[in-house]
Amino acid sequence: MKFIHITDTHLTTPGRTLYGIDPLARLQAAVAHICAQHADAELCVITGDLTHWGEAAAYGSLREALHALPMPVLLLIGNHDARGAFRVAFPEVPVDPSGFVQWTHETSVGRFILLDTVIGDAAQGRRSAGYFDAGRVEWLRARLDEAQADGVPVFLFMHHPPFGVGIPAFDDINLVADDARVFGALLRQYDHIRHLFFGHIHRPISGSWHGIPFSTLPATAHQSGLDFLSGTDLFTHEAPGYGVVLITPEQVTVHISDFTYRGPQIDPASERLQG
Template sequence: MKIIHITDTHLMPAGETLYTLDPAARLKRVLDDVKLRHADADLLVLTGDLTQDGNPAAYRLLETLLTDMPFPVRLLLGNHDDRANFHAAFPAHPVDSHGFVQSMMAVPEAQDRLLFLDSNSACEVGGRFCGQRAAWLRDTLSTCPDSPLMVFIHHPPVAHGMAHFNNIGLHDTETLMEILRAHVGGVRHIFFGHIHIPLTGTTHDGIGFTAGRGCTHQFRQDFNNPAPDWVAGVPNYGVITLTAAQISYHVVDTLDAETLVPANVCAGP
């Protein structure tokens, strides 16, 4: 299974800029490249902060940008999003019984499951995974106790190493991780956004995790600085390949890189 991962698009209403950048132009550049090079993908996942301030016009713009994607799309909410305005723009998007934007998807021809979790907390930069969400997750996982999981969420449920986010991460980390660790089928990987920089690692009990780089503005990787610079960076996305043998994550961040010379074909031994 091939999954395209984009995060932190921070869309503004059409024509508006953010830190001198046009988030919609950034996202369109990325989506055009995805359609050109990865039309065979099975799924596109955007892990939150879809908009900068939850503006209804920004969600309508997102809907327009995604209209001609050749495969299904799953959207998650981040701290910059507004749940009510999101529902108004995407009324058919999967939600749980309490209206949280979370769901589970079976991987075709495999036992694996994809989990899409909602960590949005109204009027709060940090994330929450409240009792209702936790109950939904326990009930959902009880239907597939032996299935390996891949988890998508906005806020990182692991240590991220960026001082800027020390007080605005996922405030219910242990609530979520306790449920995931107890899952008999295991967790193959967790994918998230929020921190705007790439990060990969493994927890002490062997759960792998990866953060995507922000699609629009990004942080200078000044880890110990609580107020690092926002930087333009480059348009980018991730390509996740899921097989029975492994999970791989390719970062595509050379869309506008200068071409030097073509490489030679390597025939091998």
């Protein structure tokens, strides 16, 4: 199975730039590249911060841009999104009984569980950290129990990572400590979770946590500087990217595509030995 992972599109009102970048133009370029290179993907998942200020016009641009993709798109919200405005723009996206944007999706390789780590209406509350309260924990526990009973593997998706990544500016605004401890204790009870995908960091990072492999990606919008010292959140114009994820029963492989690269592509067979 192949699927596409996109994160942190940060759309604004059309025509408005953000940190010197047009996030809509970036997303449109990513979509065009996906259509040209990966139209065979089973689906696409976008892990939050769909917009930067949660404006209705930004969600409208998002819907229009994603319409060109030939595969289903699964959307999560992040701390820059407005849950209410998102639900108006995308009423077809499932929510749980408490109104959180989280649900399960069956795929050819297992069950995707998509989680909502946002407190309140983020665009109004302006809280950057992630939250996963007791009600959401119990909802996830029930979904994990169901997948275990059904004998299917699970792939988790969320915006905020539930752990630190060693970058002080982000470790302060990941899933809050108490919620992260409870989340981790829950996941340690299961052995059918194959991978955890998240956004929020605007950098390519991979590793494992409690034995669960994880990965995140560059944003399609601006990137975060790799700064382990200052604790200051600095944004950069490093290359954006999206993920091309290949899953088999034995393996999960995550490629990162720099869809803006326009440099040479050199066939090594054309090079002659010198000297």
